[in-house]
Amino acid sequence: MVDGITNILVVGIGGQGIMTAAEMLARTALNQGCDVKKTEVAGMAQRGGVVSSHVRFGPKVYSPQIDAGEADLLIGFEAAEALRWLPWLRPTGVAMVNTLRIAPPVVSAGLYDYPADPIGALTASGIEVHAFDAGAIADALGNPKLVNTIMLGAISDHLPFPADVLKKCIVEGFRAYKPELAQINAQAFDAGRQAGHA
Amino acid sequence: MNAVVHAKATSRHLLSGNEAVARAAWEAGVRVAAAYPGTPATEILENIALYPDIYSEWSVNEKVSVEVAIGASLAGSRALAAMKHVGMNVASDAFMTQSLAGVAGGLVIVVADDVGLSSSQNEQDSRYWGRFGHLPILEPADSQEAYIMVKQAFDLSEEYEVPVIVRMTTRVCHVKAMVELTGERIERRAAGFQKNPQRWVMTPANAKPRLPLMHERDRTLRKVSEASDLNETLKGSDRRIGFVTSGPAFMHVRETFPNAPILKLGFSYPTPLDKIRAFAGTVDTLVVVEETEPLLETEIRAAGVAVQGKDLLPRFGELAPNVLRPAIKPLLGEPYAVPSRPQTDLFPRPPTMCASCPHLGPYFALSHIRNLNIIGDIGCYTLGAGHPWNALDTCICMGASLSMAHGMDKGRGESDEKKHIVAVIGDSTFLHMGMQGLLNMIYNRGNVTVLLLDNRSVGMTGGQENPGTGENLHGLPAPRVDFAKLAEALGVRPERIRMVDPYELPTMVKLVREETKMEEPSVIITNRPCSLTDRFERFKSYAVIDDQCTGCGNCIDLGCPAIFVARRETVTAKNGKSKELVFARIDANACTGCHMCVETCAPNAIVQPKIPDRVIRIHPHG
Numbered sequence: 024m025v026d027g028i029t030n031i032l033v034v035g036i037g038g039q040g041i042m043t044a045a046e047m048l049a050r051t052a053l054n055q056g057c058d059v060k061k062t063e064v065a066g067m068a069q070r071g072g073v074v075s076s077h078v079r080f081g082p083k084v085y086s087p088q089i090d091a092g093e094a095d096l097l098i099g100f101e102a103a104e105a106l107r108w109l110p111w112l113r114p115t116g117v118a119m120v121n122t123l124r125i126a127p128p129v130v131s132a133g134l135y136d137y138p139a140d141p142i143g144a145l146t147a148s149g150i151e152v153h154a155f156d157a158g159a160i161a162d163a164l165g166n167p168k169l170v171n172t173i174m175l176g177a178i179s180d181h182l183p184f185p186a187d188v189l190k191k192c193i194v195e196g197f198r199a200y201k202p203e204l205a206q207i208n209a210q211a212f213d214a215g216r217q218a219g220h221a
Numbered sequence: 222m223n224a225v226v227h228a229k230a231t232s233r234h235l236l237s238g239n240e241a242v243a244r245a246a247w248e249a250g251v252r253v254a255a256a257y258p259g260t261p262a263t264e265i266l267e268n269i270a271l272y273p274d275i276y277s278e279w280s281v282n283e284k285v286s287v288e289v290a291i292g293a294s295l296a297g298s299r300a301l302a303a304m305k306h307v308g309m310n311v312a313s314d315a316f317m318t319q320s321l322a323g324v325a326g327g328l329v330i331v332v333a334d335d336v337g338l339s340s341s342q343n344e345q346d347s348r349y350w351g352r353f354g355h356l357p358i359l360e361p362a363d364s365q366e367a368y369i370m371v372k373q374a375f376d377l378s379e380e381y382e383v384p385v386i387v388r389m390t391t392r393v394c395h396v397k398a399m400v401e402l403t404g405e406r407i408e409r410r411a412a413g414f415q416k417n418p419q420r421w422v423m424t425p426a427n428a429k430p431r432l433p434l435m436h437e438r439d440r441t442l443r444k445v446s447e448a449s450d451l452n453e454t455l456k457g458s459d460r461r462i463g464f465v466t467s468g469p470a471f472m473h474v475r476e477t478f479p480n481a482p483i484l485k486l487g488f489s490y491p492t493p494l495d496k497i498r499a500f501a502g503t504v505d506t507l508v509v510v511e512e513t514e515p516l517l518e519t520e521i522r523a524a525g526v527a528v529q530g531k532d533l534l535p536r537f538g539e540l541a542p543n544v545l546r547p548a549i550k551p552l553l554g555e556p557y558a559v560p561s562r563p564q565t566d567l568f569p570r571p572p573t574m575c576a577s578c579p580h581l582g583p584y585f586a587l588s589h590i591r592n593l594n595i596i597g598d599i600g601c602y603t604l605g606a607g608h609p610w611n612a613l614d615t616c617i618c619m620g621a622s623l624s625m626a627h628g629m630d631k632g633r634g635e636s637d638e639k640k641h642i643v644a645v646i647g648d649s650t651f652l653h654m655g656m657q658g659l660l661n662m663i664y665n666r667g668n669v670t671v672l673l674l675d676n677r678s679v680g681m682t683g684g685q686e687n688p689g690t691g692e693n694l695h696g697l698p699a700p701r702v703d704f705a706k707l708a709e710a711l712g713v714r715p716e717r718i719r720m721v722d723p724y725e726l727p728t729m730v731k732l733v734r735e736e737t738k739m740e741e742p743s744v745i746i747t748n749r750p751c752s753l754t755d756r757f758e759r760f761k762s763y764a765v766i767d768d769q770c771t772g773c774g775n776c777i778d779l780g781c782p783a784i785f786v787a788r789r790e791t792v793t794a795k796n797g798k799s800k801e802l803v804f805a806r807i808d809a810n811a812c813t814g815c816h817m818c819v820e821t822c823a824p825n826a827i828v829q830p831k832i833p834d835r836v837i838r839i840h841p842h843g
Contacts, residue, residue, distance in 0.1 A: 050235055051388065053233065053235050061235070061397040062395065070573075071572055071782060072570050072572045073570045084398075085472040085476040086475075086541065087472070088497065089538075090541070090542050103568075126568075128573055128780070128785075129569065129570075129608060130568050131777075133786065136568065148259065
């Protein structure tokens with residue numbers, strides 16, 4: 024059993040697999056005997072919108088929402104989105120960020136600017152930031168969809184339970200429904216775990 | 222696959238509120254379930270569909286779904302209808318009178334309010350319907366409670382022969398939380414329809430004697446609610462403020478004020494006023510925290526109990542800890558400073574239409590034709606009001622486009638004399654409540670150009686089936702409505718019914734131009750499936766030949782998210798004026814090869830690179 028409440032915020036853009044990643048964290052916590060709540064703020068997210076998934080677990084969880092300044096961990100699947108949600112992180116929190124940049128049509132059309140250096144802005148805030156190109160690792164492993172597992176591997180050493188518990192939950196999930204992907208996801212998890220220490 | 226469908230009692234699962242409702246319905250022995258898709262309730266029926274013991278269907282609208290459930294109840298089966306809050310408005314005609322007659326088999330209406338307004342046109346409080354229709358209301362606060370309360374709702378419904386409302390909110394429907402399953406299905410045979418015209422035929426003569434019975438039922442149900450263990454008192458140690466609360470607001474109160482006494486109302490209507498009065502006597506100040514309208518608060522105050530609530534708290538939106546803290550802490554003499562957040566002045570990400578969305582063609586056409594008033598409806602195509610199309614002028618509710626357009630035509634002002642009136646509606650919305658508007662317009666000799674965007678699915682909620690799909694809720698073949706024949710049957714002249722491939726932009730633009738000039742109603746029907754469903758076929762992606770792109774920006778005007786601006790350049794045109802050029806590129810991963818943009822490119826810079834042909838099927842749920 025895990026002591027106290029752990030608050031994890033997973034953020035990115037509709038279609039990136041944010042909700043799946045959050046679900047893996049929630050399931051793992053449930054398997055560890057925790058009470059768990061997971062909630063999304065995803066208004067019409069399938070169509071390019073911002074997605075944030077809140078995962079809270081511990082002995083007993085009431086409200087599903089993480090308040091500003093209360094997240095222990097921030098997993099950003101896209102650089103500007105990590106910056107957008109930075110105020111939700113505690114000063115002692117950790118941000119794990121994919122350096123991918125996705126500009127929406129309103130930026131492409133010249134109505135807004137994409138920040139020049141989102142990772143730099145995150146680091147300048149004084150919090151612990153780990154940033155790496157998860158897409159490049161996924162491509163090297165031969166499947167762009169592995170970004171999800173790579174990001175989970177990257178955060179795994181910051182959880183209140185051993186990294187292998189999360190890895191086992193992910194790999195067993197694949198073994199049950201898509202066994203052909205179990206091995207490559209185990210590899211992706213390890214590669215992410217290594218990258219997360221950079 | 223969903224593991225919970227086969228799960229045994231006493232196992233623990235991570236379930237959304239909607240999944241928990243489905244499991245509870247199965248355990249409760251429900252035999253018939255019906256719904257029309259609507260966020261955040263859609264997944265209730267999608268999950269019920271996984272249980273083969275239950276007959277389940279997508280009904281064409283919420284009123285129909287409730288009537289199907291009422292029919293099943295009269296046949297003696299337990300039945301459930303599920304809908305989003307605005308669906309209740311549509312369904313209300315049925316249950317407002319069935320409340321008088323009552324029910325035979327247990328009948329539960331699960332309604333999901335979009336508190337916080339994340340994917341709806343308004344934020345209404347469905348608890349009013351309980352008061353309006355004399356129906357009891359249960360309000361779960363999370364998945365575990367949704368599971369428990371739906372089962373209790375069926376028992377309650379059968380015991381008191383009354384339809385029961387289970388009121389969910391987005392924060393219950395879509396939160397995944399731990400649920401401990403305590404039972405498995407209890408099979409209940411349908412008792413059979415007991416003919417009894419005085420009970421079931423609601424003529425004035427038969428309805429009148431039911432009125433006192435309905436009011437008597439209210440009094441009985443209030444006693445049940447007073448005694449119900451769903452209305453639970455948490456004693457707490459800090460008695461300065463005691464909270465009366467219901468639904469997910471309870472979770473926020475408990476999170477924010479862990480030591481406060483709380484009277485949590487799970488069976489919130491009829492309001493257990495005696496219990497509330499007794500609770501009020503044990504605390505210094507009574508505060509009601511309810512989402513969203515002050516219904517409990519008003520009733521408590523009317524009962525002569527001093528109470529605070531909406532004088533402190535907002536009347537809309539979620540009452541999450543970040544709202545409760547600044548509102549309530551000062552009452553405790555604990556001034557609360559809102560934590561200063563560093564400013565993140567970032568671009569927004571408004572929702573957009575998808576790459577190769579079949580709505581892009583019609584909106585390209587509408588945005589290039591002047592003098593139109595474009596009356597919209599509920600669906601993905603409402604996004605046409607946004608950038609870069611700016612080609613939608615109204616949106617209120619399901620099916621309103623045709624009737625409002627007709628009214629705008631008849632009530633034309635001088636400034637609109639030269640305007641053409643266009644109604645834009647999707648296939649599912651047309652079948653839900655739009656057909657009547659078309660019939661009305663034809664019958665009354667109106668003149669509106671109707672764009673019927675048939676993408677063969679309920680797109681906005683995730684591509685669910687409808688009578689225009691050719692499949693049912695279970696993905697099985699079903700009769701497919703013929704929209705052209707339907708329009709003709711409603712009275713549109715065959716010459717004015719135009720079928721068009723929305724990817725053929727020049728034809729699309731030409732047809733809209735032609736039909737809006739006609740002095741009679743016409744219906745233009747598009748024929749490409751939603752690009753997020755498995756009915757859509759994906760082809761080889763396109764690319765821009767950089768050297769040939771002249772920077773005209775026509776392809777950008779299409780609004781396809783696969784096309785982006787690679788660079789901008791300001792040049793001086795022949796007339797001496799400066800002009801901005803935008804050079805486009807195509808994201809090969811996002812492009813599906815629909816070829817719509819090819820038509821916008823005069824210099825033929827958009828081509829399919831020579832790579833082997835491949836056709837990829839898109840699976841929405843995979």
